[in-house]
Amino acid sequence: MRKKARRLFWTFFTISIIALLLGITIKWMNIHTSPIEGWNINNMFSPFKDGSWSLIEGWKYEWSGSGLDWHIADKFWFDNVTKVAPTTFLFNFFANYLILIVATVAMGLALLSFLIFAFSTKTPKNKKPVAPVEPKEEKNNTTPIQVIFQPHQTESQPVKPVEPIIVQHHEPIVEPKAKVIIPTPIPVVKPVEPKVVKPKPIPTPQPTMEVPKAQDDADAQDFLAMMEAKYAAELKKQEEAEKLERQKYEEALKNAAQDAERQKIVEMLAKRVEDKKKMSTQERAKLDGSAVISEQRSELQKHANKMRSIVPESHKKLKGANLRDMTKKELISFMRSAANEINNKKK
Known part of the structure; x- marks a missing residue:
């Protein structure tokens, strides 16, 4: 958990710093390339005269005339004289979003990841598991047990060979069960009724009259x-x-x-x-x-x-x-x- 939180912290912190530096760079370039005198850091985030900064206003552009550039309609910079170019407007709008939204949100997520990293406990190292000792099972001896019986012998009596008595463990014979085969029923195919296609009625063409375009003013x-x-x-x-x-x-x-x-x-x-x-x-x-x-x-x-x-x-x-x-x-x-x-x- 701590490792993931640390990784998220550095990711969001890097994104926040990059977005902040990129937005400030765009603002700085706009200040140093502007022909307006008196442009400073105080006019960066709301350079319009009325203080608004809406993307919708940026599309209301118009042509000033021959030899002049395009500009935003009814919008001026803070000096109420200089017209606003669409490219300058979009650059400043993009820089505002980088600074105010992307950098702020990324920094908040980085702070949240840091808090999770700081207050999370370290996970102890797992010891090697000891396998439980299972009791040995007694193996069945499948070899037959041989019992040899010999009576008391004397020197005068000849020894007769006695066949060994073999005692074997016999397992019960399991008779195989007879399989009962149940015949599956044969599905009965229903006859398919032919579809009757009804002819569509042909609509009778109605005479249309061309109505002149209404000039409703x-x-x-x-x-x-x-x-x-x-x-x-x-x-x-x-x-x-x-x-x-x-x-x-x-x-x-x-x-x-x-x-x-x-x-x-x-x-x-x-x-x-x-x-x-x-x-x-x-x-x-x-x-x-x-x-x-x-x-x-x-x-x-x-x-x-x-x-x-x-x-x-x-x-x-x-x-x-x-x-x-x-x-x-x-x-x-x-x-x-x-x-x-x-x-x-x-x-």
Whole structure:
């Protein structure tokens, strides 16, 4: 028992040390290869901004744009700026499991084996067993006993040879028992009845009518109405801000006295639109206030994708919209535009 416990202790202790060193090595490599300044040991086990570390979040990745890498959707490192790469996420997730689960469980099993080894008693050495002395059995003498009888003899009388009397032990003769042979009954084979195969009825083909694919957008319409009612104040505020900005440029164009001033205002407006297009989804989300929307972005994109599939093919702008690059408020605006087109088609 002590030998097995000692063997288990060293096995689990070795597994725990290997898992711990491997997990710490992965963490160390992640720290020293990260472009983030201020990354230290305190950010190893929960480097996300919200402190979560779920494997499900690691599969919600998206494409940032041309020239950029893939990253986890709506997830940032602790500085809330740097995007999370899927490979870095999986490496850290694997390192966490090595340190927190494999190393911990193996160390607990090693401690349990050590306690069993410490408190188990030594087994005494077994002495050589002494074979018991059995009494010798008396062997039956199968040789016949010879009894020789000789009477008193004199010199004058001749000695007559006497045949020896042989006394033998006779064993009782066991007569063999006659074997009684009981005849086995011959099984009677029952006649096999032929199976009657009934013909299967041939189903009569029923005329089928091709039903066009149902374009049911009721769920998406209800979801859009709920979003607009829930965040009416935020959407109205954003709409008024965009309207004021347009009015500012329109007033500036009206008040411009020379063509050079008008051209300058138009160039400023075009530059602002171009700069906004170059912004990432996270940067635009900070500007339009998408952070107040508590629903998951994947839920909004799912309903927006459903409404885009129902939009007529003639509306190429809505059909070719990139939903992955939209913020939460941009997705709500897209669903409103798509709903208007769908409702106009139904009329």
